[in-house]
Structure formats: C-alpha cells, structure tokens
Amino acid sequence: xxxxxxxxxxxxxxxxxxxxxxxxxxxxxxxxxxxxxxxxxxxxxxxxxxxxxxxxxxxxxxxxxxxxxxxxxxxxxxxxxxxxxxxxxxxxxxxxxxxxxxxxxxxxxxxxxxxxxxxxxxxxxxxxxxxxxxxxxxxxxxxxxxxxxxxxxxxxxxxxxxxxxxxxxxxxxxxxxxxxxxxxxxxxxxxxxxxxxxxxxxxxxxxxxxxxxxxxxxxxxxxxxxxxxxxxxxxxxxxxxxxxxxxxxxxxxxxxxx
Amino acid sequence: xxxxxxxxxxxxxxxxxxxxxxxxxxxxxxxxxxxxxxxxxxxxxxxxxxxxxxxxxxxxxxxxxxxxxxxxxxxxxxxxxxxxxxxxxxxxxxxxxxxxxxxxxxxxxxxxxxxxxxxxxxxxxxxxxxxxxxxxxxxxxxxxxxxxxxxxxxxxxxxxxxxxxxxxxxxxxxxxxxxxxxxxxxxxxxxxxxxxxxxxxxxxxxxxxxxxxxxxxxxxxxxxxxxxxxxxxxxxxxxxxxxxxxxxxxxxxxxxxxxxxxxxxxxxxxxxxxxxx
Numbered sequence: 209x210x211x212x213x214x215x216x217x218x219x220x221x222x223x224x225x226x227x228x229x230x231x232x233x234x235x236x237x238x239x240x241x242x243x244x245x246x247x248x249x250x251x252x253x254x255x256x257x258x259x260x261x262x263x264x265x266x267x268x269x270x271x272x273x274x275x276x277x278x279x280x281x282x283x284x285x286x287x288x289x290x291x292x293x294x295x296x297x298x299x300x301x302x303x304x305x306x307x308x309x310x311x312x313x314x315x316x317x318x319x320x321x322x323x324x325x326x327x328x329x330x331x332x333x334x335x336x337x338x339x340x341x342x343x344x345x346x347x348x349x350x351x352x353x354x355x356x357x358x359x360x361x362x363x364x365x366x367x368x369x370x371x372x373x374x375x376x377x378x379x380x381x382x383x384x385x386x387x388x389x390x391x392x393x394x395x396x397x398x399x400x401x402x403x404x405x406x407x408x409x410x411x412x413x414x415x416x417x418x419x420x421x422x423x424x425x426x427x428x429x430x431x432x433x434x435x436x437x438x439x440x441x442x443x444x445x446x447x448x449x450x451x452x453x454x455x456x457x458x459x460x461x462x463x464x465x466x
Numbered sequence: 467x468x469x470x471x472x473x474x475x476x477x478x479x480x481x482x483x484x485x486x487x488x489x490x491x492x493x494x495x496x497x498x499x500x501x502x503x504x505x506x507x508x509x510x511x512x513x514x515x516x517x518x519x520x521x522x523x524x525x526x527x528x529x530x531x532x533x534x535x536x537x538x539x540x541x542x543x544x545x546x547x548x549x550x551x552x553x554x555x556x557x558x559x560x561x562x563x564x565x566x567x568x569x570x571x572x573x574x575x576x577x578x579x580x581x582x583x584x585x586x587x588x589x590x591x592x593x594x595x596x597x598x599x600x601x602x603x604x605x606x607x608x609x610x611x612x613x614x615x616x617x618x619x620x621x622x623x624x625x626x627x628x629x630x631x632x633x634x635x636x637x638x639x640x641x642x643x644x645x646x647x648x649x650x651x652x653x654x655x656x657x658x659x660x661x662x663x664x665x666x667x668x669x670x671x672x673x674x675x676x677x678x679x680x681x682x683x684x685x686x687x688x689x690x691x692x693x694x695x696x697x698x699x700x701x702x703x704x705x706x707x708x709x710x711x712x713x714x715x716x717x718x719x720x721x722x723x724x725x726x727x728x729x730x731x732x733x734x735x736x737x738x739x740x741x742x743x
Contacts, residue, residue, distance in 0.1 A: 265486075265487075265490050268483055268486055268487060268490075269487050269490065269491075271483065272483050272484055272487045273487075276480055276483070276484060278484055280488075282731075284487060284488075284491055286727060286728075286730075286731045287491060287495050287496070287727075289727060289730065290495050290499070290723070290727060291495075292670065292673060292674070293673045293677075293723040293724075293726045293727045293730075294498075294499075294677065294719070294720065294723040295676065295677025295678075295679065295696075295697050295716075295719045295723070296677060296679050296680075296697070297677070297679045297697040297698075297700050297701055297716075298502065298677070298697070298700065298716040298719050298720060298723075299498060301700065301704050301709075301712060301713065301716060302498040302499075302501045302502050302713075302716070303498055305501055305505065305709070305713075306497060306498060306501050311501075312497065312501065313493070313497065337494065338494055338495075338498070341494060341495070370476065370479075392571075395571075395572060398574065399573065399574025399575065399576070399577070399680075400574075400680075401574065401575055401576050401679065401680035401683075402575070402677075402679030402680050402683075402697070406701075406704065418574075419574050419575075419576040419577075419680065422574075422576050422577065422580060423576055423683075423684065426580065426583070426684065431583070431584070431587075434580060435580065435584065438574075438576075438577045438580050441574055441577060442572075442573065442577060445572040445573060445574070446572055448572070449568065449571070449572040453568075
C-alpha cells in the first residue's frame with residue numbers, strides 16, 4: 209500500500225496541486241487555447257478511427273482464430289501481441305519509413321491514389337491502429353471460445369440465415385467484450401506518444417497530438433500549462449476507464465467469472 | 467439442399483475472412499518488422515556492428531537493461547504483495563487500492579512522466595529536501611526507474627489477482643490447519659497455482675519496461691551517455707537523419723521483442739498442458 213502511495217498517489221496529488229496554482233482562469237485559458245483544442249481534436253478523432261478499424265478487423269481476426277483451422281493459424285495467433293512486445297519507438301520509425309513517399313507502402317499508395325500517409329493524420333491513425341491491435345482481439349477471443357455453438361446450430365435449424373444468426377445470436381454475446389476492447393484501444397490511442405510522434409510530423413494545428421502539446425510546453429518550461437493540458441486528458445481517460453470497468457462488471461455477470 | 471447451400475456460402479465466407487486476416491496481419495505487423503531487418507540488411511553487417519557497438523548505443527542498452535531489471539523486480543514483489551492483500555484480507559482502502567492499480571493503464575505515459583517532474587523536479591514540493599540531501603531523481607537514473615515502474619506496475623498484479631480469486635482459500639486454510647507456516651504454505655500451496663500467471667505478468671512487464679518511451683522521455687532530459695535509454699537513443703539517431711544507425715539500434719529491441727513473443731507463446735502452450743493434468 210505504501211509502495212503504491214509513493215509511486216502513484218503522491219505524484220498524482222502533486223499534479224492536482226500544481227494545476228491549482230494556475231487558478232481557474234489560467235486553467236480555462238490554457239485548455240481552450242486553439243492549438244490545444246485542435247491537438248485534442250486530432251488525438252480524439254485519430255484514436256477513434258484507429259479503435260474503429262480495430263473493432264472491425266479485431267472481430268474478424270478473433271473469429272478466424274477461434275473458429276477456423278488453417279495453416280499458419282498459430283503464427284497469426286502468436287503475432288497478435290507483437291505491438292505489446294515491440295517498443296513503440298521502434299514501431300514508430302519503422303512505420304514512418306514504410307509509409308513515406310519512397311516507402312514500400314507509401315509509394316504504391318501514393319502512386320495509385322495520390323494519398324500521403326506519413327506526416328498526415330492518416331499516419332497517426334495507422335500508428336494508433338498498430339499499437340492497439342491486441343486489445344480488441346484479446347477481449348473477444350475468450351468469449352468466442354466459451355460461446356457454445358449449440359445456439360448457432362439451433363438458430364440455423366430453425367431456419368435463420370447465417371447473417372441473422374450472427375447478428376441476433378453471436379453479436380449480442382460478444383458485444384460487451386467488443387465494447388471493452390474498443391474502449392481500451394481508444395484510451396490507449398489517446399495517450400499514445402512514442403509511435404505517433406515519428407509518423408505524425410508534428411505540424412501544429414494539423415498533425416499535433418495532445419500528449420505532444422504537453423511535451424512541448426514542458427520543453428519551454430511551461431509547467432503550469434503542461435499540467436493543465438494533462439489534467440484535461442486525465443479527465444477523458446478516466447471517463448473511458450470508468451466506462452470499461454462498468455462493462456467488465458457486466459461481462460463477468462454473464463460468464464460467471466471474476 | 468438447404469444445408470448444402472449453407473456450407474457453400476460458409477466456405478467462401480471462410481476463405482474471404484482468412485484472406486482478410488492474412489492481409490491485415492501482413493501489412494500491419496509483418497511489414498514493419500521486415501522493414502527494420504531490410505534497413506539493417508542494406509546497411510551491411512560491418513556497419514551494423516559498428517553502430518551497435520557504438521559507445522553511446524552500448525551505454526543506452528546498459529541503462530535500459532538496468533532500468534528494466536529494477537522495474538521488473540520491484541513490480542513482481544509489489545504485484546505479489548498487492549494481489550495477496552486484495553484477495554486474502556479485508557482492510558480499509560481496499561477499493562482505493564484496486565482502483566489505483568489500474569491508473570497507469572488509463573494515463574498517458576507523457577502524463578506519467580510529468581507527474582514525476584512535478585513531484586521531484588525543480589518546482590516540486592520535495593525539491594528543497596532532495597536538494598539539501600544532494601539526491602537527484604529527475605534527469606537521472608532514479609527518475610527513469612521510477613517512471614518505468616509507474617508505467618509497468620499493473621502487469622504482474624493484474625495477472626495474479628484473477629488466479630488467486632478463482633482458487634479461493636480452501637486449500638490454504640487446510641494447509642494452515644495442518645500446521646504449515648506462511649512460507650511453506652506460499653511455496654507449496656499457493657505458488658504452484660499462480661506460477662504461470664506470475665511468469666506471464668513478468669514477461670509483459672519486461673516487454674513494456676524495455677520499450678517504454680513516453681514517460682522515460684519526459685524525465686530523462688536526454689543527456690547522451692547518461693540518461694538515454696535505448697528507445698530514446700533510437701529517437702535521437704532518427705531525428706539526426708542517422709536512419710540506418712537508428713534501425714541498427716532498433717534491431718536489438720526487435721530481437722528482444724521476438725524473443726519475448728516466442729517465450730510467451732511457449733509459456734501459453736506449456737501452461738495449457740499443465741492445466742490438463
């Protein structure tokens with residue numbers, strides 16, 4: 209308990225104290241500053257997009273891994289956690305080089321569609337998607353594994369189509385897990401720093417993310433304002449975490465697990 | 467007939483979904499890995515070796531390993547203690563403790579670094595005391611270790627708590643009644659059940675500690691050769707357009723990541739077998 213206090217509680221409290229030194233007025237001015245607001249919007253929209261991409265592909269991946277047997281299945285299953293194991297800075301530089309105009313991925317995309325990935329918001333979305341791949345897959349996987357196929361077979365026998373079986377029998381069961389994974393990915397994306405700063409290009413008002421605003425305010429020794437932005441971000445992440453905890457309580461009620 | 471059409475539809479859908487999965491995994495996960503290796507390959511082995519054995523790279527690697535070992539050791543001990551306390555005792559502030567454990571998951575690493583600057587930095591309220599005793603935390607190794615601990619401490623505790631909860635206390639109570647002391651009880655009764663979860667937590671913690679970037683970046687101050695961990699060193703090289711050197715240093719971390727991944731998968735396999743008996 210005391211270890212935890214030293215590591216977490218005391219630093220968090222000093223953050224609150226520090227931001228109160230700025231006063232309500234100063235706090236409000238900092239968080240409603242155009243540059244901060246735009247950075248927050250970029251962070252918010254890009255993490256939302258990344259989480260949505262992962263919700264779709266995560267569902268497909270979890271389904272394929274648990275339901276189908278095919279060559280290299282174990283490899284795919286094992287690779288899912290790569291973003292957790294790979295340092296974010298390494299992911300960042302690798303994705304950047306990959307998606308510049310001369311990169312393996314950037315060049316064909318640019319030649320075909322005229323779209324640039326690196327140093328745009330698309331790049332930020334890509335980095336966030338990479339970092340948060342495991343969340344959705346690993347949230348859904350255990351639920352899908354436990355889900356008895358009897359209900360699906362019953363649905364099919366009673367004459368429901370495949371689509372209807374999926375949407376009315378399978379989806380309601382995995383919905384809480386899907387939402388949990390989605391929210392975790394979203395929360396992680398909001399705070400992600402290491403992988404994003406390389407690929408984003410960090411152009412103010414365009415590809416600057418909220419954690420970077422904190423960082424640059426720190427580098428200018430603007431501690432009060434950095435703290436104010438941090439408090440704003442904390443508010444968002446705690447809201448998401450609260451939501452996740454309530455969802456998880458719901459899931460454990462369903463599966464009877466802790 | 468109806469069943470036939472089902473299975474045919476299913477087959478195409480199945481092929482499509484498997485293909486989508488392969489494409490997604492290849493583009494998102496395998497391509498970045500191959501990119502690192504390709505960069506190193508183009509650079510040539512001799513240059514690679516030079517970049518890796520560069521004085522600052524080696525120092526950064528050493529610092530990273532030191533930070534990782536401290537964080538993993540402390541968090542393992544803490545994780546065990548916290549998980550034990552939460553699942554075996556009732557005490558005041560238990561709910562608070564459970565919430566606190568999750569905080570690092572919800573907080574951006576940059577903010578994690580910031581709180582340490584605010585606490586131990588020049589503006590922090592502990593600064594006069596630290597200054598008087600000539601203790602340096604921020605912009606020095608202790609700060610790096612603290613920030614890494616902060617970011618990684620939920621991993622071990624979170625893995626063990628569910629196992630301890632689902633096991634219940636029956637076996638421990640039986641052992642206690644039969645006259646077992648605490649350490650014997652822990653070693654013989656509790657530990658065998660939670661060893662896989664514990665190992666898994668330690669692996670996750672190691673991976674994150676080794677790769678932590680945001681939090682460490684804030685408290686490090688980027689003194690090359692002194693407070694630069696390997697991920698920070700990679701950033702500096704990349705920003706100075708020493709792309710190839712940067713990727714060489716990254717290759718060390720990629721190797722570590724792959725090792726961690728392989729180890730994790732073996733662990734999962736072995737623990738599943740263990741559970742069957």
